[in-house]
Amino acid sequence: MIRAEFYKVIHHRVPWVLLGISTLFVVAPSVFFLFRPPADAGSYREAALAVQLVIGSILAAVYGSWIVGNEYQQGTLRRVLATDARRARLLGAKLVVGVCTVVVGLAVVSAGGVFAAWLSAQLSGMSLDLDGLFRSLVSVSFPTMVTVLIGLGLSIVTRSSTYAIITTLGVMVIFGPLLSLVPRVGKYTPSALTSQLADRIEDPASVGELGHVTAGIGLALILGGLGVVCVGLFTRRDI
Amino acid sequence: MAEGSSTLSSMNIVAQADKLTKRYGTATVVDNLSFLIPEGSVVGLIGPNGAGKTTTMKMLLGLVSPSAGSMELLGVSVGGSKWGTVLKRVGSMIEDPPIYDRMTARQNLRYQSLAVTGRVDDGQIEEILRLVDLADRADDRPRAYSLGMRQRLGIGISLMGNPELVILDEPANGLDPAGIIDIRNLLRRLPESGTTVLVSSHQLAEVQQACDQLVILAQGKLVTEGTVDEILGAGTSHHFRVSVDGTMVELAMSTCRDHGFGVEVVGPDSFLVSPPDEVDGRAINQMLFDAGLVLSEITKPRASLEDAFLDLVSSPSSLLPAAPASSPTESNPS
Numbered sequence: 231m232i233r234a235e236f237y238k239v240i241h242h243r244v245p246w247v248l249l250g251i252s253t254l255f256v257v258a259p260s261v262f263f264l265f266r267p268p269a270d271a272g273s274y275r276e277a278a279l280a281v282q283l284v285i286g287s288i289l290a291a292v293y294g295s296w297i298v299g300n301e302y303q304q305g306t307l308r309r310v311l312a313t314d315a316r317r318a319r320l321l322g323a324k325l326v327v328g329v330c331t332v333v334v335g336l337a338v339v340s341a342g343g344v345f346a347a348w349l350s351a352q353l354s355g356m357s358l359d360l361d362g363l364f365r366s367l368v369s370v371s372f373p374t375m376v377t378v379l380i381g382l383g384l385s386i387v388t389r390s391s392t393y394a395i396i397t398t399l400g401v402m403v404i405f406g407p408l409l410s411l412v413p414r415v416g417k418y419t420p421s422a423l424t425s426q427l428a429d430r431i432e433d434p435a436s437v438g439e440l441g442h443v444t445a446g447i448g449l450a451l452i453l454g455g456l457g458v459v460c461v462g463l464f465t466r467r468d469i
Numbered sequence: 470m471a472e473g474s475s476t477l478s479s480m481n482i483v484a485q486a487d488k489l490t491k492r493y494g495t496a497t498v499v500d501n502l503s504f505l506i507p508e509g510s511v512v513g514l515i516g517p518n519g520a521g522k523t524t525t526m527k528m529l530l531g532l533v534s535p536s537a538g539s540m541e542l543l544g545v546s547v548g549g550s551k552w553g554t555v556l557k558r559v560g561s562m563i564e565d566p567p568i569y570d571r572m573t574a575r576q577n578l579r580y581q582s583l584a585v586t587g588r589v590d591d592g593q594i595e596e597i598l599r600l601v602d603l604a605d606r607a608d609d610r611p612r613a614y615s616l617g618m619r620q621r622l623g624i625g626i627s628l629m630g631n632p633e634l635v636i637l638d639e640p641a642n643g644l645d646p647a648g649i650i651d652i653r654n655l656l657r658r659l660p661e662s663g664t665t666v667l668v669s670s671h672q673l674a675e676v677q678q679a680c681d682q683l684v685i686l687a688q689g690k691l692v693t694e695g696t697v698d699e700i701l702g703a704g705t706s707h708h709f710r711v712s713v714d715g716t717m718v719e720l721a722m723s724t725c726r727d728h729g730f731g732v733e734v735v736g737p738d739s740f741l742v743s744p745p746d747e748v749d750g751r752a753i754n755q756m757l758f759d760a761g762l763v764l765s766e767i768t769k770p771r772a773s774l775e776d777a778f779l780d781l782v783s784s785p786s787s788l789l790p791a792a793p794a795s796s797p798t799e800s801n802p803s
Contacts, residue, residue, distance in 0.1 A: 234583035241580075243571040309567030309626065312530045313584045316553040468533040 231314060231323040239331050244296055248289050249335050255285040256343035260350035271356040274347040275363065279370050282343055286374040290332070291398035294381020297328045298464075299391025308469055317465040325382065332378050336371045369432035376424045376449070377402045383456040386464050423449040481508035482541075483634050483665045484529060489538035491524055491689075498524045500689040502538070506634075506667055506682075509660045513676040514669040515778065516686035522669040523564060525686070526636050529667075530561055543633060557585050560632035560664075562640065566623025568611045574598070574622050575607040578629060585630035593629070600655065601625040616643035624652070628664075635659065637668045641675060653679045677701075677774040685778065701774060708743040709750050710735065711757070712766040724760045725753075738765070 239245050259277035268274065298321075301307035314320060344367075348358045380401060385394035400406070406421030416422055417439045426438040426445040438445065484506040491499040499521040506512050514522050527533040529540055531547055540547040545555040569577055578594045598604040601621040611619055620643050627635050640656075641649045649672065656679045659666050670676050676683070683700050685692040693700060708731075713721045715738040722732045722740055730753075731743035742753060750767050757764060 231584065233587065234580055237576075237583050238569065238572070238580050241572050241576045242569065304567075304570070305565050306567045306569060308527075308532055308563050309561075309581075310584070311532055312559070312561045312563065313556055313581070314553070315531045315556050319553075466534070469527070 231320055232326060235323050235327040236330075239327055244300070245293065245331060245335070248293050249338060252282075252285055252289050252335070252339045253342045256282050256339050257346040260343075260346035263350045264353060267354040267356075271351055272359060274351045274356070274358055275366070278343040278347045279366055282339060282367075283370040283373065286336070286339070286370065287377050287403050288399065290374040290377035291381045291395050291402065293332065294328070294378035295385045295391040295394035295398060297324050297382050297385065299381075299385030299388070299394045302385070302389040303391055311469055318461060321386075321461060321464050328378060328382060329375070332375060336367075336374060340367045340371070366432055369428045372428045372431055373402070373421075373424045376420070376453070379453055380420065380456065383453075383460045386460040387456075389467075418448055420449065420452050423452070482506065483508045484540070484542050484667065486525070486529070486540045487538055489525065489528060489540060490536045491521070491528060491533065492536040498689050499528070499535075502686070502689070502691050504684045504691060504694050506665060508665050509663070510681040511656050511660060511666040511668065511679055512682045512684060513680035514667060514684050514686065515671075515673065515676055516692070519688075520686040521689040522686055523638055526561070526563055526638055526667070526669065529636060530556065530559070530563070532563070557630065558633045559636065560627035560629065560634070561636040561638075562623040562627045563636070563638045566619045567626070568619060568622055570612045571610060573608050573610055574603055574614075574625075577611070577622065577626060581626045581629040593631075597625040597628055600628070602651065617645060617648050620644055621648070624655070631662070632664060634665045634667065637666065639670055640668060641670060641672055649675055656680075673774045673778055683774075697774065707746050708741050708770070709753055710739060710766075710768050710770050711742055711753065711764060712736075712739040713757075713762060713764055714738065717762050720760070721757055721762050721764075724757060724762070728756060741770075 256278055259281055260274060263274060263277070268277075298307075301310060310320060311317060344358075344363065351358045377398060381394055381398040384397045384401075385391055388394050388397065401419075402421050402424070406419050407425075409419045410416040410422035410425070417426075423440075423445045426440060427442060427449060429436045429438060430442040430445075440448070482505050485504065487503050489499055489502040490497065502521070502525060514525065516522050524533060528535050529542060529547065531552065534548070542552075543555050543558055545551045569580070572580065575594060575598070578597060579589050579591075582588065582590050582594060595604070598607050601624055603618065603621055603625065606614070606618065611622060614622065620640065624637065624640055627637065637656075641652045644652060653675050656666050656668060668676075668680070677697055680697060682694065682696055684694040685700070711721065718734075718738055718740060722734070725732050725742045725744075728744075730745075730748075733741040733743075735741055744753060750769060754764055754767055
């Protein structure tokens with residue numbers, strides 16, 4: 231089943247379109263700087279990382295919701311489940327393929343962004359600061375991966391890629407960050423926990439409102455709970 | 470079970486349902502349904518809209534869990550321990566053709582080949598493309614296809630991997646007459662290569678020509694099952710088509726009504742008369758002759774599945790009580 235899912239991802243347009251859009255957006259600041267060079271070299275890196283963080287989260291919601299949600303909407307899930315009744319195994323295959331493609335996609339986008347920033351800086355007579363760059367890239371990629379997983383889970387709950395996209399964006403990008411401002415409760419939202427862990431990846435010395443272990447456990451519980459619900463729904467629901 | 474079941478039960482059974490029931494809340498969509506599908510046959514599952522045909526097919530494929538009853542597919546209990554891989558020996562197309570619109574037809578078939586067999590069988594893919602007449606459009610995306618082409622691709626996908634059983638829900642939907650004939654011929658050929666077919670359709674004329682066995686549903690219940698000939702014999706009404714001079718039609722109809730026969734106008738100089746079973750054409754002819762009428766023609770219309778179906782489904786007493794399958798199976802947990 232994993233081979234079939236990889237085949238579908240490779241030959242379907244949607245993942246490539248999302249990859250193209252992500253890369254274009256991440257490269258765009260460096261192109262802009264060719265015409266309006268920044269005051270300092272650090273701007274090349276900060277702009278690319280900021281765009282990757284924002285665009286990555288939005289497109290991650292789309293892709294995560296697409297993996298299973300699109301199959302519900304198009305009716306192709308019947309075809310897939312009528313080929314192999316082991317639903318949990320199928321869900322596992324989709325999860326593995328989804329995570330692998332996101333990792334590869336992030337690597338491609340990051341590489342494109344770094345290269346564009348480096349080239350733009352060089353053409354402007356500056357040099358790109360590469361110190362801690364890998365840690366920074368992992369830090370901005372982490373929220374993307376979490377968003378993909380939440381999108382995937384919500385697409386199973388809602389049985390729709392459209393509703394899953396909206397809900398995921400609400401949880402991780404729009405309302406989630408707003409809720410994180412609520413005293414006491416706000417620091418436990420998925421977006422707040424993700425943000426704390428991303429900060430910790432970027433700077434190991436950062437503490438955050440919760441300790442990184444607490445934040446990690448909290449996020450794991452949320453994702454784990456969503457996963458249990460999704461497996462239950464996916465394996466038992468009538469299609 | 471209906472007449473002919475002893476013949477059915479002596480053959481290899483590819484699929485069977487035993488007291489299958491599906492409820493959604495208070496609505497019972499499938500009610501105590503039992504039937505057998507013998508190996509090497511083309512079985513038609515027919516019934517009015519809402520009869521439970523699609524739900525029954527979905528239950529056979531494990532897409533919908535039954536509220537009660539049990540099923541076996543290729544000797545394996547649906548939902549049992551070996552159920553996981555048996556579906557790789559079954560092809561299906563339920564409701565709309567399940568096609569990835571942004572992949573070409575060939576890519577759709579390759580995906581299915583990987584899913585069913587774990588490898589890409591380009592030889593079989595090309596054969597299926599020729600079979601469903603899509604070889605020259607194989608590298609186009611289905612978004613550009615007509616409804617009939619999408620339907621043919623869906624059938625092609627269901628044939629991937631040489632399945633032992635193919636379950637098709639309205640395969641001729643959206644096809645032109647030539648396409649319908651192609652599908653009928655395809656369905657007739659499949660048993661020759663060892664594939665049993667379960668097909669649902671509203672096109673009764675096609676079902677009559679394509680199918681060996683029929684399972685007729687209404688309101689979620691089994692009405693009858695058997696061969697086409699058995700059902701045509703069991704369900705057709707006893708009526709005659711009478712032709713007289715146009716000026717005498719009203720008098721002829723009035724005479725028939727006076728004798729308590731049902732009449733129905735079918736043309737300017739002909740009508741259908743439905744007498745009791747013991748009254749034959751000769752008696753009708755004599756009765757009208759005694760009334761001073763001379764008939765041009767009196768014939769008994771050839772039985773059609775459409776007539777038999779309407780008679781069977783519309784009769785309040787047509788719904789059979791539950792009949793046990795020949796080999797009882799364990800209950801399927803929902």
